[in-house]
Amino acid sequence: MTGLEPGGPAVLLEGGERVPAQAVVLACGARSAALASDAGDRVPLQAERGYSSTFRQPGLTIDMPVFSPSEKILAAPTGGGLRFAGTAEFAGFGARPNWRRTEALERLGRRLFPDMAPESKPERWMGERPSTPDSLPVIGRARASSRIVHAFGHGHLGVTTAPATARQVAALIAGDAPALEACSPQRF
Structure with missing residues (x-):
């Protein structure tokens, strides 16, 4: 994946291919910050x-x-x-x-x-x-599209917290969960 188009939303692949989607979950580990900026969110993420x-x-x-x-x-x-x-x-x-x-x-x-x-x-x-500066993951809807959900930044706890994050992301996409303000991508 080389980029995101929030309007569709769509995922951009190498070679210029554009893949439209109903929803996009941005969970690209330490490489997520650049893609989050395509979705309107500046996230200070470090490897x-x-x-x-x-x-x-x-x-x-x-x-x-x-x-x-x-x-x-x-x-x-x-x-x-x-x-x-x-x-x-x-x-x-x-x-x-x-x-x-x-x-x-x-x-x-x-x-x-x-x-x-x-x-x-x-x-x-x-x-x-x-890893984020406050040690909290980034879980929530993107600023540029409610159909893009961020799910990254878990630092050392990625494997441990994956099931809970997956449940929260699925509920956000289904419209069945409130946002987790402490983990909001817009908190920075």
Whole structure:
């Protein structure tokens, strides 16, 4: 998706294709702000970049997530491995990943679990979480069209809050729910 036309509404795709719709839900994660501006809303959204390292053959298992408050690192069992997470940054769109963050996680993880297999190599990951200055998501109708509904900006809680957001968005589209003023796209 390259843009929105609020009048239809319609979604604009690469190559100039225009797809008309009865309603549009704008839920494009950290890339939603530019599209929200097409719908008349200026939303200060930033990509909060999270990092993790996953060891597929760590040589040990844990039964549940473990958080080290002193090291600010989370160790979590995953399907076939052990993941370390606990760092984030604001670097802007298009910035290259700072893999020193995962290297630090790996050093801390090996210090917390000294029995890890020394030959185990990590898989590194970086993802962009859509974050707002007030830490609240953006959920509500667009200024330029009541048939465009914003649903983004959940930061670290996107997976956790997805079901509640989906219910609210469906109710807004059906006309069965009042707006959530605290999450309004026009609050900025």
